[in-house]
Amino acid sequence: MFQNRTEALALALPAALFAALVFLLPVVILLSEGFHIDGSWTLSAYTGFFSQSLNRTVFLRTFKLGLEVTAVSAVIGYAAAFAIVNLPPKGKGRMIGLVTLPLMISPVARTYAWIVILGRTGIVNQAIQGLGLSDSPLRLLFTETAVFIGLLQLFLPLMILSLISALENMPKDAIPAARVLGANWFQVFWKVILPLTREGLVVGGTLVFTGSLTAYITPAVLGGSKVLMLETLLYQQVSVANDFVAASVIAFMLIVMSFAANILLKRLATARNKR
């Protein structure tokens, strides 16, 4: 009954065509603007882009923050995931729910909270001044640290959930077996947990890294124009400088990074299913 290929195509094509026309086509045209200047195909837009030190700074900063957020979320993620996985079923369910909760809240709201916390009259400054550590309020907002914290809070749940899944799929007796053979906790982590949860780590890491690279709201609110990241730079290039070529260059880089991450994730998923 499901042999008719024409039927199948008729059902699937509207969605595919819609996505292709609304999404794919405009994006492809935009990207071509970065390669096609004044009628000829050239990489001059790219060389031009990177010749400006501001752009290089933004590019490197975005990468650096991405890596930092990923690394820190991995460390915290493992600790948190391990603690959660060992909870009794009810508590575990509740914790997972609580960790997932922030993902449902608008990023604007989640980022905004940090203004209250890190602002001149925010909690942190109040505490610092109250404890006498400084006479005047510290500038905590519009710094890389602020963006880092914001991104970390935004993406940490993704890492934790990914690691929970990986830890649950680990053979239950692997850790006690290693302990009985004499391993201390550090060795248990390095030689048993890490190799066995490697895939979950890569999945979580890819989600966090790509998310950080392509974040807009957090860098916009917590970094402003002092701490530009790739997407806020893109916005600026379009709305202020009207430089669509630069925008195309940035867009291309963002897409390449996102695609690379997704291909990696897909490879891992199929490798896991083949086992």
Next chain:
Amino acid sequence: MTSRILSPLVLGLLLIFLIGPFFIIIAASLSAGDTLAFPPQGLSLRWVFKVFTIDSFRDSFAMSMLLAVGGTLAALVLGIPAAYALSRYKLPGAETIRTIVSLPIIVPGIIVGLALLRYLVVPFGFNITLALFFAHTALVLPYAVRVVSASLNNLRSDIEEAAVLLGSSRSGAFFRVVMPNIRGGILAAFILGFVTSFNQVPVSLFLSGPGVRTLPIDMLGYMETTYDPSIAALSALLAFLSIGIVFLAERFLGFSRYV
């Protein structure tokens, strides 16, 4: 063992880090003072009420709602047949179609908004709201296809064959026998799509204009000029809305099963 102290400590700190800010916003929004501060200077609901009186918030809220509901419905109208085709048939080029439909998850939203602005809105005078609508539909489409596919894969296809043999047409079989059994998946896809669209910022960044603004964009604009607790109040309200929807979904639907 040390984990008896360490574990609750780690989890406690984690929760404070992840959810603490949310409570701070709630507290800040209840401030009686004129500026954004924590701890709040006195308690009052005036900022919460103020939010409802700001015209641009009301308008952009309506816009966001419209896009979320309309976009998700459109995504389902496109996505359900596609999911059906992918799940039931041996489709030539199935992988390609899946990839194309999943693109919106992979391509950063800001790029799409920009591209639509530049090639559709500006040159052709294409209506911005319509462009926004298309963009949001495309954004939700991958989720619609994925969640509905999962539901379809869990439903045996022989009940459709049974229905046909009892005299039903193919489309009749779909509506009488398939839809009632994937209702949960469709609802879950709708909720997921709604929340995704409502909270979306990058796609809507460039597709804004006079009278055309989604709520998050409006909030961002407001934040740049005014420092009163209204944004905190609005954020808190929106957060409650999202949490409420998901909570109800989980309670009456077992939402987490579908995603």
Next chain:
Amino acid sequence: MSDTYLQLDKLTLAYGDTVAVKDLDLSIKKGELVALLGPSGCGKTTTMRSIAGLLNPASGRITLDGADITRVSANKRNVGLVFQSYALFPHLTVYENVAFGLRLKGISGQDLDARVTAGIKSVGLASFAARKPGELSGGQQQRVALARSMVMEPKVLLLDEPLSNLDARLRLEMRAELQRVQKETGVTMIFVTHDQIEALALADRIVVMLDGGIEQIGTPEEIYNKPVSAFVADFVGFENVFALENGKLATSNSLVELSAPVPQAAKGLAWRPRMVILGSGPFQGTVRGTSFAGNVREYLLDTPLGPIKAEVDAGEPSHTIGSTLAFDLPLGAAAPLSRYR
């Protein structure tokens, strides 16, 4: 034949490029209970699905009650199908499941209620009408599936492995149920199975299939006692099957003369384990294995003819593993095969 009800002519069925059934010819009379018997992959289920209209033939013709239904869509053929998984609609009650097809025909009100209630009652599930499939046992679900098809008064009722999923006791009950339905309604029934015992017990005629074609068609007695090929012989329990070359038994390394001349047209010979004579005879064998099966004892012998399976009454003196003994394959007890392959 003038009383042919369902006719398959040179039917070829394929999935994409893979041919499942090739040039199949089959005639079924009205009111017959026919079994399509064979191992998985032989094409029996594919043939059944094409009769139902769920698969379009690559070539060939299907005629039902005088009309060519080859290109008629599945929802217009009035053919009933009880699926192996029963395929009940999980969101509908038993009543609504059974009423489904009738409603589609436009039947409603008292007429509908009378028919549905009668149908449910006839399979003994009157008190289950308001339940949903999820609340029923496997056997009960199957009976609902049967009622659902039967209330439509189909021209042909197809059943896919109707007894395979049932335990021994339910199997007997379901067998009786199917026979009752057939007797009461006279409906033409075709069922698909890989189990020869099912086929032998239920069918008026058995169609043995292999590799997309028919090996043999016959009554259960014919199939059981007079298999035409080595495959059919093996399928119905002749465990000692040999090809014949120049009137001699062909074993893996030699040709063995038999005590009497073999039938002219025979290309092979087959013996049931019961027919093997142990203790005397022209051949020698060593007992490799033995098992006690209640009223009989089975023996596996290593012999120059290859492995031989024998069966004797449990009361007979037993032979130990490793002992050698003489045995015979009496020609009179052999089933002659008209072809080997």
